[in-house]
Amino acid sequence: xxxxxxxxxxxxxxxxxxxxxxxxxxxxxxxxxxxxxxxxxxxxxxxxxxxxxxxxxxxxxxxxxxxxxxxxxxxxxxxxxxxxxxxxxxxxxxxxxxxxxxxxxxxxxxxxxxxxxxxxxxxxxxxxxxxxxxxxxxxxxxxxxxxxxxxxxxxxxxxxxxxxxxxxxxxxxxxxxxxxxxxxxxxxxxxxxxxxxxxxxxxxxxxxxxxxxxxxxxxxxxxxxxxxxxxxxxxxxxxxxxxxxxxxxxxxxxxxxxxxxxxxxxxxxxxxxxxxxxxxxxxxxxxxxxxxxxxxxxxxxxxxxxxxxxxxxxxxxxxxxxxxxxxxxxxxxxxxxxxxxxxxxxxxxxxxxxxxxxxxxxxxxxxxxxxxxxxxxxxxxxxxxxxxxxxxxxxxxxxxxxxxxxxxxxxxxxxxxxxxxxxxxxxxxxxxxxxxxxxxxxxxxxxxxxxxxxxxxxxxxxxxxxxxxxxxxxxxxxxxxxxxxxxxxxxxxxxxxxxxxxxxxxxxxxxxxxxxxxxxxxxxxxxxxxxxxxxxxxxxxxxxxxxxxxxxxxxxxxxxxxxxxxxxxxxxxxxxxxxxxxxxxxxxxxxxxxxxxxxxxxxxxxxxxxxxxxxxxxxxxxxxxxxxxxxxxxxxxxxxxxxx
Numbered sequence: 001x002x003x004x005x006x007x008x009x010x011x012x013x014x015x016x017x018x019x020x021x022x023x024x025x026x027x028x029x030x031x032x033x034x035x036x037x038x039x040x041x042x043x044x045x046x047x048x049x050x051x052x053x054x055x056x057x058x059x060x061x062x063x064x065x066x067x068x069x070x071x072x073x074x075x076x077x078x079x080x081x082x083x084x085x086x087x088x089x090x091x092x093x094x095x096x097x098x099x100x101x102x103x104x105x106x107x108x109x110x111x112x113x114x115x116x117x118x119x120x121x122x123x124x125x126x127x128x129x130x131x132x133x134x135x136x137x138x139x140x141x142x143x144x145x146x147x148x149x150x151x152x153x154x155x156x157x158x159x160x161x162x163x164x165x166x167x168x169x170x171x172x173x174x175x176x177x178x179x180x181x182x183x184x185x186x187x188x189x190x191x192x193x194x195x196x197x198x199x200x201x202x203x204x205x206x207x208x209x210x211x212x213x214x215x216x217x218x219x220x221x222x223x224x225x226x227x228x229x230x231x232x233x234x235x236x237x238x239x240x241x242x243x244x245x246x247x248x249x250x251x252x253x254x255x256x257x258x259x260x261x262x263x264x265x266x267x268x269x270x271x272x273x274x275x276x277x278x279x280x281x282x283x284x285x286x287x288x289x290x291x292x293x294x295x296x297x298x299x300x301x302x303x304x305x306x307x308x309x310x311x312x313x314x315x316x317x318x319x320x321x322x323x324x325x326x327x328x329x330x331x332x333x334x335x336x337x338x339x340x341x342x343x344x345x346x347x348x349x350x351x352x353x354x355x356x357x358x359x360x361x362x363x364x365x366x367x368x369x370x371x372x373x374x375x376x377x378x379x380x381x382x383x384x385x386x387x388x389x390x391x392x393x394x395x396x397x398x399x400x401x402x403x404x405x406x407x408x409x410x411x412x413x414x415x416x417x418x419x420x421x422x423x424x425x426x427x428x429x430x431x432x433x434x435x436x437x438x439x440x441x442x443x444x445x446x447x448x449x450x451x452x453x454x455x456x457x458x459x460x461x462x463x464x465x466x467x468x469x470x471x472x473x474x475x476x477x478x479x480x481x482x483x484x485x486x487x488x489x490x491x492x493x494x495x496x497x498x499x500x501x502x503x504x505x506x507x508x509x510x511x512x513x514x515x516x517x518x519x520x521x522x523x524x525x526x527x528x529x530x531x532x533x534x535x536x537x538x539x540x541x542x543x544x545x546x547x548x549x550x551x552x553x554x555x556x557x558x559x560x561x562x563x564x565x566x567x568x569x570x571x572x573x574x575x576x577x578x579x580x581x582x583x584x585x586x587x588x589x590x591x592x593x594x595x596x597x598x599x600x601x602x603x604x605x606x607x608x609x610x611x612x613x614x615x616x617x618x619x620x621x622x623x624x625x626x627x628x629x630x631x632x633x634x635x636x637x638x639x640x641x642x643x644x
Contacts, residue, residue: 025380026328033320033373037313042368047184049351049367050229050308051277051286053358057233064214064303065238066105066256067296068096072267074243086265087114090128092247093263097131097138099246100261103253107214109139109299111179111206111264111292115164125169132173139209140166140174144198163198175219177206179295181274182227188275188286192230192298194223207298214260214303229308229364230294231301232278238262238296260299264292308362316366324373331381343378347371423449427521427644431616435582435636442469443580443635444477448484453522456484459639460514461533461580463554469635475504476512476555490516490529494555494563498531501556511554515578524570524643529563531555534581535597541573543605547597575615576641577604582634586623595626604640612642 036042070078070086079089087093093110100108117125132138142165149158165176181192195204202222204212209219239255243263246252265272273288280287301307311319327346331339354367422430434443442462450456460476462469479500483493493516501512515536517528528536532554535547550566570576579600586595600619607618616638623636 022329022332025332025377026325028380029328029373029377030321030324032376033324033369034317036369036372037317037320037366040366040368041372044186045368045371046354046364046366047186047188047190049354050190050358050364051188053355054232054277054308055279056355056359059236060231060233060304060306061237063237063239063259064106065260065262065296065300067238067240067266067292068100068243068246068261068263069240069266069292070243070264070268074247075265075267077244078247084268085113085116087112087117088120090117090120090124094128094131096243096246096263097135100256101135101137104257105137105261106258107137107139107210107260108135109177109206109210109260109262109295111141111262111295113141113143113164113179114166114170115142117170118167125167129169129173132170137213138174139177139206139213140170141179141206142166142176142203143179144196144203161198163203175209175213176203177209177219178203179206179291181294181298186275188277189294190229190277191227192294192301193227194225195220196226205298206295207302210260210262210299211302228298228301229310229362230297231304231306231308231362232276232297234297234300234304234306235278235289235293238300262292262296262299264290264295266290266292306362308358308364310364311357311366316369320370320373323370324377327374327377328380331377334381336382339378339381343374343381346374350374418445419447422447423455425521425644427453428455428519429612429642429644431612431614431638431640433616433620433636433638435620435632437582437632437634437636440467440470441635442473443582443637444473445578445637445639446477446480447639450484450487450518453520455519455521455641456516457519457528457576457578457639457641458514458516459533459578459580459637460512461582461635461637463511463513472501472504472512475500476514480516489565490518490527491563491565494529494531494552495561498555498561499559502559504556511556513554513581517576517578519570519576519641521643524572524574526566526568526570526576528566528568530566531563534579534584536579537577537597537601537604538568538570539575539577539601539604539608540571541608543608545601545605547601570643572643573608574643575604575608575612577615577619578639578641580635580637582632582636583619583623583638585634586627586632586636588633595623599623599626612640615642616640 075083078092079086097108142163144161145164146159146161149160165171178193178196180196181189184190192207193205194208195202204220208223212219241252241255272291274291274294275286276289276294278287278289279285331342334342350367350370354365357363357365418434419432422432430447432445432447434445436443444460446456446458448456458480460473462472476497479497480493483496494514497514511532513533514531515528515533517526519526528548530548530551532551535549535551537545537547539545548566548568550564552563553561577600583600584595584597587593599622603619603622604615607615610618619638
């Protein structure tokens with residue numbers, strides 16, 4: 001019989017061992033979290049959470065800034081050719097400053113680089129400098145630019161940074177602000193500088209200068225922080241007035257009175273547009289806006305004091321330490337499944353907290369570092385349960401096997417949904433083929449005998465591949481089969497299919513391209529509608545080809561759309577080739593390396609005297625030779641009709 005003292009010692013050792021195991025997990029996960037916080041692991045996660053939180057914020061309103069936009073129309077009407085660069089047209093800018101001054105603006109900001117203004121004739125430059133001096137409230141832009149230099153010693157390329165700033169005459173008459181903004185690692189602009197040091201001189205940013213002057217201060221000579229986050233919820237709050245209206249129009253004065261007027265290019269194409277966390281029409285993804293719009297938002301952010309602020313490192317570490325210790329002590333004592341559930345719940349709560357922090361209190365939490373620590377805690381706890389992990393691996397393998405089997409069966413079912421037999425007649429000849437790049441695909445073709453010597457020809461393509469595309473296409477097929485029996489015209493068919501697509505497409509599969517034509521093989525007439533699909537090719541018996549370019553927007557983008565109807569007269573021996581972009585874009589994403597429409601037309605023309613099935617086979621073989629035996633990177637669909 002054991003003595004009471006030995007039982008107590010055993011219990012003590014057991015409890016101390018369990019506690020030591022939990023503390024080990026907690027301390028190790030805390031160490032991983034500290035490294036992740038210091039070296040900004042998974043910083044991309046932080047950016048994604050920030051972007052989503054920004055889009056959740058309610059739109060703010062601020063009316064003390066007006067954007068004077070040099071849009072495309074103003075560029076054409078206000079500046080004699082060559083219009084660019086607009087900084088050479090100093091007379092127009094002088095008149096603009098005078099007009100804005102007379103309207104009582106508080107501050108005029110020219111977000112234009114006048115670094116080459118000294119090449120303008122002396123009289124115009126002096127007149128512009130006088131206009132700046134008379135106003136006394138103009139801010140001009142400067143920029144740090146990098147230029148590639150040739151290193152003759154090693155043949156390598158070196159980079160030199162220079163300051164592009166206005167000539168001295170203009171600097172003496174105005175205040176200067178820097179327009180450079182930092183790019184995040186994904187090329188998106190989320191922040192703006194307070195200022196930067198260049199050759200020991202501090203250059204305040206344009207937005208810092210504007211905010212200081214408008215509130216009655218002086219341009220800053222130094223900042224505690226190097227940059228700040230732009231509050232993109234202010235997008236659209238500033239009134240937008242075309243440059244042309246200020247220069248020659250009326251009824252704009254009240255819109256700028258007492259405000260900051262920021263002047264800049266918005267119609268210069270892609271050369272001055274940048275990715276931002278904004279989304280267009282509420283959809284996910286980035287949206288490009290012009291540089292002057294970014295500067296306007298940066299100035300508004302400083303004026304309102306609504307810049308999102310990153311959580312302090314000390315606060316972030318203390319909060320993370322508390323989370324890691326609690327999880328480390330708790331998860332280690334749970335069974336494997338419950339531990340995974342708790343870890344997943346902690347990750348979900350973390351992401352939600354990050355989104356709410358950005359959207360509600362403009363606080364940026366280092367979600368990536370916390371996620372690394374939480375996942376580390378879960379993995380450390382799971383690592384002690386090897387039996388569970390082996391079981392999980394077996395179940396995962398079985399699950400993957402089941403998924404593979406299901407996908408194979410789904411592919412078989414989808415292929416059975418395509419036409420089993422093509423209509424036959426001595427008046428026409430048919431050939432069709434479809435090759436999916438995955439087990440299931442997003443292409444669909446159909447050939448329907450409509451009676452009265454008419455054939456319905458349809459080829460469609462969902463913007464996406466795999467299971468989602470196949471489900472959307474199955475919906476399209478069911479609707480089409482229901483409609484085609486009602487003797488509807490191509491335009492009516494597309495209108496009804498669009499209703500189906502608008503309700504069923506997802507953000508990742510936003511639209512469906514579709515061609516539907518009705519071929520009257522008795523009168524040899526083709527009536528068709530094209531919703532953004534590849535242009536079909538018609539080839540005469542003599543080998544002359546043309547494309548049917550009557551087209552409209554794809555299905556699923558907008559409700560209530562209509563499509564133009566094309567009519568094509570045909571002749572004996574003519575070949576109609578309808579295909580998906582899996583053929584024309586075979587070979588990769590680079591247009592220069594793709595199979596292309598010209599090769600399709602050439603192949604059809606070369607084999608136009610063969611039966612439709614042989615034309616189809618020749619085109620398939622030619623395309624396979626072009627990609628050198630590689631698998632197609634998109635679904636491949638082809639329908640060939642030859643009139644007898």
